[in-house]
Amino acid sequence: IYKHSGELVAKHAFRVASGLDSMVLGETQILGQLKSAVRTAELAGTLGPKLRQLFDASFSVAKFVRTETDVGAHSVSLAAASVKVGERIFGSLSNVNVLFVGAGEMNRICAEYFVSYGIQNISCSNRTLSRAKDLAETLSGDYFPLSDVAHKLEKFDIVLSCTGSPIPVLGKRAIEKAIEARRHKPILLIDLAVPRDIELEASELEDVFLYTVDDLGEIVNDGMRNREGAAREAEKIIVERLVQFKSQLDRKKRIPVIKKFRKRGELIVQIELEKALSSIAKGERPEEVVKVLSRAISNKFMDEPSRALNNDSTGEKLSLSEALERLYGLNKN
Template sequence: MTFIAVGINYNTAPVAIRERLAFPTDILATALQQLSQVQNIQEAAILSTCNRTEFYCNASSADRNILIAWIASHKNLDPASLAPYLYSHTDRSVCRHMFRVASGLDSMILGEPQILGQMKTAYQAAYDAGTLGKQLGRLFQHTFTTAKKVRTDTAIGTSSVSVAFAAVQLAQQIFDKLSEQTALLIGAGETIELTARHLAQHGIKRIIIANRTYDKAHTLAAQFNGYAIELAELPAHLAEADIIISSTASQLPILGKGSVESALKKRKHKPMFMVDLAVPRDIESEVGTLDDVYLYTIDDLQHIIDQNKDSRRLAAEQAEDIIDTQVNDFLAWLNAQSAQATIQDYRFQAEQQRDDALQKALSLLKNGIPPEVVLNRLAHSLTNKLIHTPSTQIRQAAENERYDLVAAARDIFKLPPIQ
């Protein structure tokens, strides 16, 4: 079996491409089950975030083109046009890549913690869909262990940085005082919660949270003395917002050029700062052409992210050492699995020989043979049975000049060096 990973991320593909390969929650289970039925693929998982979509598989072939063909077919894309944006890994490289991703070493913001939760969500989705087996499941578990060790043993997560934090940092550059601004947050997921938390810590005057499900918006808004609305109420409240940050799983834009134009008129063209953290995008790109609107996508946060990388470089170097060790540990476990059948067969053979020798010994005892005589015969007989086949094979190996097998036998049986 071979591990294969294929994916795109913020480094290899612009948001326009990434949003076409996104897998929202409502189609993920079906997609996983379809992927696991592709020829040669035995296990499958899909990680889909705003910054990356990655496919992890355990397959009987290392041919990545089978996986790429399925991705292109599922998303109605031409494989040739998709290929330039893709990267791929196999076996050891897959392990290392997953460990780095989960540890935040491959993130737009170095060391950001959200990706570990997203990786766990990908694992749970594959588990629920029945597309995980022993090997890929164990790889995910080792991935989580490695990420936790990186966070515990290095300073990679000491600074409060994330895409949400970068968005708030950018808002601080636009507005002198957040304490005089109203923020409208669209969505109620982890990214929006983190954004609200950072805004509150920086003294934002007022927070409005809009979500398709009002109860979720209300629960989140209550934590920050905010105000909750449904998405349908957005047009009525848009003009109140100085800062708009959106992160939903919607497949269609939520804010269009027309509604923003209307809001600007009500605001008498007072500037609006917008950050679209969603993939696919929540805010139509045409909104950015409007005067008095400062629209940023997730890709535009890169310059802020670059500033954070320097402070985490040393911790990242330490993390790479941890990951190297953990990759070796996982591959040692994986290699041991390939020997498991041999170990089981050898144990079964030895137990049969033991049972045969024991039955003969019990028969001798029933026939009145003294116990000490029976025990001596049992020990002698069992020893001969256990060493007969290995002794014969070692002798034949030497006769055939297979001295490597003779040396391996001495190593396996822990025999002292030949003097």
């Protein structure tokens, strides 16, 4: 449980929105959750002006961090690494056909990531057909039994396999036939299983790109190192934006005082102006009236600061004196 106060509240909000406080460094899901929470609070009438200002600043910082750093640009999960490898081979993945062999937790996570990435043509296969059906239905995809994989392999551009089988479920010969049927159109095979689901010899085939969980692990580790470097840049940005945010809050705090000061000045001018106009109406010389008016306004403005300087204690007098010198530029030549 976090408990912060003062500027640490803003710093925490900035870091969370930027993905620096997440278990997966740089992930973007938390930002969406924050925005959703703000909308809910707004609808419920519980989002006051101070919280609105804090979250608006947090979202602005998060956007700037992602624009100016690579904190979210590198693959740090097996699912993201799989997509990255697919883009290297096929470019756009919008029209690729993807097969998930196995219906366990790892494949479910990867399949959901693929769908969130905009990949729609998804099929699932599993030894227990009902589990393949359940997974496929959550993804709006197709499904078929594990025994049909070898015969249907040629239809798929990306095959991601993660079963609990003690022996490979995809052999080199079946893959070779699929490549021939595809007229040597590339196929990406991703083996996340331990022990392996796909015979390693399949990597020897032309136009077959085989990646194991170890290969993807290297991509993920590289991504984490890159994100950690970007996170250090992001932390510097947050410190700078925190200073700006504090300055913005301080300016807002001073606005009521400035308004009161201006209102008081306007009231002094109005009162003295009415006196001056009355004097002119009585026939007094305008030149003399203007002199009296200017002295009266000047005295009214200087009276209270002068009395405060004379009456306050030594410490307060010193700070008031410094404030007056700064406000009116009294040290200037």
